Amino acid sequence: MISSTYIISQILTAINYILFWITYYIKKRQTILLLDFMSVISHALSYLLLGGYTGAMMGIIATFRNGIFLYQEKKNKDTKTALLYILYFITIIFTIITYKNVFNILPMMATILYTYSIWQKDVYKYKLLGIIIRILYFIYNTYLKSIASILLEFITFACSLIGYTKDIKNRC
Numbered sequence: 034m035i036s037s038t039y040i041i042s043q044i045l046t047a048i049n050y051i052l053f054w055i056t057y058y059i060k061k062r063q064t065i066l067l068l069d070f071m072s073v074i075s076h077a078l079s080y081l082l083l084g085g086y087t088g089a090m091m092g093i094i095a096t097f098r099n100g101i102f103l104y105q106e107k108k109n110k111d112t113k114t115a116l117l118y119i120l121y122f123i124t125i126i127f128t129i130i131t132y133k134n135v136f137n138i139l140p141m142m143a144t145i146l147y148t149y150s151i152w153q154k155d156v157y158k159y160k161l162l163g164i165i166i167r168i169l170y171f172i173y174n175t176y177l178k179s180i181a182s183i184l185l186e187f188i189t190f191a192c193s194l195i196g197y198t199k200d201i202k203n204r205c
Contacts, residue, residue: 042082043181049075050185057163057196060156063106069151070099080140085177087137090127091144094120098148117152121145136176143169157200163193 052072056065077092098120105112128141143166150162167190174182 038082042079042179045075045079045082046179046181046185049073049079050182050189054189054192057160057192062151062154062156063103065156065159066099066103066106066151070096070103073099079179079182080177083177083179085140085173087128087131087133088140088173088177090131091124091140094124094127095144095147099151102151112152117148120148124148136173139169139173139176143173157197157204160193160197160200164190164197167193 049072052068052075056068056072059065059068073092073095077089077096080086080088080092101116102112124141124144128137131137146162146166146169150159150166153159167186171183171186171190174186
């Protein structure tokens with residue numbers, strides 16, 4: 034029998050992915066950051082409910098990171114490289130704390146890549162790195178046996194690929 038906790042995690046997963054999909058079709062960085070901020074909150078909660086503690090911690094770090102990036106974007110400030118390295122350090126430390134097996138490395142790698150992708154401000158690179166990040170999360174979600182996450186991650190991969198391809202065509 035499927036538990037109510039599992040069902041809630043799947044609903045939160047759907048919210049996460051819907052908000053995240055929209056980011057691949059947005060060109061304005063501030064809007065991407067805002068949508069992603071809302072997405073990672075539901076992301077962290079869904080992983081927490083599934084027992085994916087490393088994934089949940091990465092979601093909490095991502096919420097903190099996106100809040101900082103969004104604030105600095107609104108104030109027209111650049112995010113310093115030092116902050117990027119601090120976020121990487123925090124990501125690695127929380128991965129070590131929650132480490133249970135090799136699969137816990139996947140959300141860490143995805144978080145580090147995603148942190149870089151939104152830090153560097155090039156929407157084209159954001160979309161390119163999104164393809165790699167989606168593969169990492171697909172494997173992690175398969176490990177967690179989250180049916181909604183597996184299905185929606187595949188769709189997200191397709192969205193990131195389409196968004197990236199669309200940008201390549203527009204650049205030519």
